[in-house]
Amino acid sequence: MNSGPLVVERDLDDVREALRLYGESDELMKFDLEREYGFTEEQFTEWWATATSAANPPTEHDREMMRRLFEEGDETGFYVQNDDGSFTLQ
Numbered sequence: 699m700n701s702g703p704l705v706v707e708r709d710l711d712d713v714r715e716a717l718r719l720y721g722e723s724d725e726l727m728k729f730d731l732e733r734e735y736g737f738t739e740e741q742f743t744e745w746w747a748t749a750t751s752a753a754n755p756p757t758e759h760d761r762e763m764m765r766r767l768f769e770e771g772d773e774t775g776f777y778v779q780n781d782d783g784s785f786t787l788q
Contacts, residue, residue: 704753708746716749725752 706716710733717726729745737745756764780786 706746706750706753710742713742713746713749716753717745720752720755721749722752 704716706712714726714729714733717729721729725748732741732745
C-alpha cells in the first residue's frame, strides 16, 4: 500500500476523478454543473485544491497541530528541532 500523498494532476478529468473517488457526495455534482458552464482560473484552482484535500485527508497528527495553531496560537508542532539546534518545518 502506498502511504505517500496522492497526486491530483491539474487537469479537469483528474480533478473530477479525485472528487468522484474521495470527495463529498454533492461535490461531484457541483463540479460537473460548474464545468458545463466553464470555470475561471480561480474557480478551477479552488476545485483542484478541494480534490487534492479530499484525496489526502489530514492525519490525526495534522489535526492536532492545526487545533493547537488555531485554538492556542501554538506553532511549535509544525517544526522539528535538528541536531544542530535549528528547526525544520514538518
